[in-house]
Each structure stands twice: as C-alpha cells, then as structure tokens.
Amino acid sequence: xxxxxxxxxxxxxxxxxxxxxxxxxxxxxxxxxxxxxxxxxxxxxxxxxxxxxxxxxxxxxxxxxxxxxxxxxxxxxxxxxxxxxxxxxxxxxxxxxxxxxxxxxxxxxxxxxx
Amino acid sequence: xxxxxxxxxxxxxxxxxxxxxxxxxxxxxxxxxxxxxxxxxxxxxxxxxxxxxxxxxxxxxxxxxxxxxxxxxxxxxxxxxxxxxxxxxxxxxxxxxxxxxxxxxxxxxx
Numbered sequence: 001x002x003x004x005x006x007x008x009x010x011x012x013x014x015x016x017x018x019x020x021x022x023x024x025x026x027x028x029x030x031x032x033x034x035x036x037x038x039x040x041x042x043x044x045x046x047x048x049x050x051x052x053x054x055x056x057x058x059x060x061x062x063x064x065x066x067x068x069x070x071x072x073x074x075x076x077x078x079x080x081x082x083x084x085x086x087x088x089x090x091x092x093x094x095x096x097x098x099x100x101x102x103x104x105x106x107x108x109x110x111x112x113x114x
Numbered sequence: 115x116x117x118x119x120x121x122x123x124x125x126x127x128x129x130x131x132x133x134x135x136x137x138x139x140x141x142x143x144x145x146x147x148x149x150x151x152x153x154x155x156x157x158x159x160x161x162x163x164x165x166x167x168x169x170x171x172x173x174x175x176x177x178x179x180x181x182x183x184x185x186x187x188x189x190x191x192x193x194x195x196x197x198x199x200x201x202x203x204x205x206x207x208x209x210x211x212x213x214x215x216x217x218x219x220x221x222x223x224x
Binding site: 100 | 118160163201214
C-alpha cells in the first residue's frame with residue numbers, strides 16, 4: 001500500500017469552528033490532492049499541490065484552504081466549518097505529471113459538522 | 115450531462131458469472147482512463163489502467179472505445195471478494211485533474 005497517512009481518521013465538531021486535516025506521505029511524491037466524497041457524487045477535487053508551496057484550486061474549493069510547507073505533508077483547513085462540509089475526505093498522491101500516472105489514496109477522514 | 119457517467123447498479127451476480135460495466139465520458143480530449151474499486155467505508159484503490167488497445171489482468175479485462183467515448187470493465191469467474199463499488203476515472207491531457215464517476219455497485223451472491 002502507498003505510504004499515506006491521514007489524521008484524524010474521524011472528527012466531530014461544531015459549526016463555526018476551524019478544522020485542519022493532515023495528509024502525510026512517505027513516498028516523496030510531488031503531487032498531492034484533497035478530495036471529498038458525498039453520496040450521489042463522485043470524488044470531487046478540493047485543492048491539489050504540485051510541489052512545496054505550490055497549490056491550486058479544484059472544483060469545490062470554496063470554504064477550504066491548503067498548505068504544503070514540506071514535501072511529505074499537505075494540510076486541508078476549514079476556516080469556519082459548516083454543516084455542508086460534513087463529508088468523507090480523501091488525500092491522494094501521484095508520482096508525476098504524466099497522463100498515465102494514477103493516484104493512490106489514503107484511508108480517509110470522516111468529518112461531521114454539527 | 116455529467117463528465118463521467120456510470121450505471122449505479124446495484125448489480126447482483128451469482129458467484130462464477132461474468133459481469134460487465136460500461137462508463138461513458140463527455141470530454142473527447144480525455145487521455146487516460148482507470149478503473150478503481152472501493153470497498154464499503156474504505157478508500158478507492160487502483161484496479162487497472164485502461165489502454166487504447168485494451169488490456170487484461172487476470173480475470174479483469176478493460177476496453178476503451180474512443181470513437182464512442184466509453185470504457186468497459188469485464189470480470190470473469192466472479193468471486194465473492196469482487197463485491198465492491200467500481201469507479202470509472204478519466205484524466206485530461208496536461209493536467210492533474212481526475213474526474214470520477216459515481217460508481218457501480220457490484221454484489222456477488224454465493
């Protein structure tokens with residue numbers, strides 16, 4: 001299995017509180033991604049990173065920010081969590097930019113915003 | 115129209131049978147194609163990439179039809195352990211964005 005660790009695995013918090021999810025990889029891969037998965041939707045990209053301090057928005061980036069200060073860590077922050085952000089969050093990594101490079105996923109974080 | 119469309123199922127298939135899924139994609143510029151499987155409450159895992167000429171990995175065969183913009187997955191001699199949701203995934207050229215279908219749920223019945 002790809003060396004990807006997400007933390008926490010589960011979190012319950014209240015509306016309006018800040019939340020930070022962490023993704024840690026041991027593969028030294030350049031690309032890292034955050035997705036959310038909701039019933040009736042495929043996985044949707046929130047943000048991704050193509051190197052240290054290099055990030056870009058995905059299709060559902062509103063309400064989320066990211067940071068990547070080290071190759072191995074990619075943080076996802078909800079500045080002020082809302083109930084619509086209740087979801088399962090997956091981190092993924094990819095070795096390169098080539099179109100045939102698949103992505104490998106972490107175990108996921110189940111986040112509930114009450 | 116969704117970028118990637120799959121029949122959500124569920125497909126309930128007896129053990130040992132052959133089952134096939136199709137997936138259609140809307141962007142003709144799509145360059146790479148994958149099938150992932152996802153077990154209940156688990157992360158998606160790469161099952162196989164899909165190559166232009168079609169490819170096989172054991173009991174699994176993937177096909178790509180660019181003219182009709184669909185990909186398929188065939189599972190032969192299905193096992194109980196094949197029960198999962200199968201995700202069709204499409205990637206464009208020169209970008210890192212994967213577009214996921216919502217998945218086809220397969221249950222293999224003993």
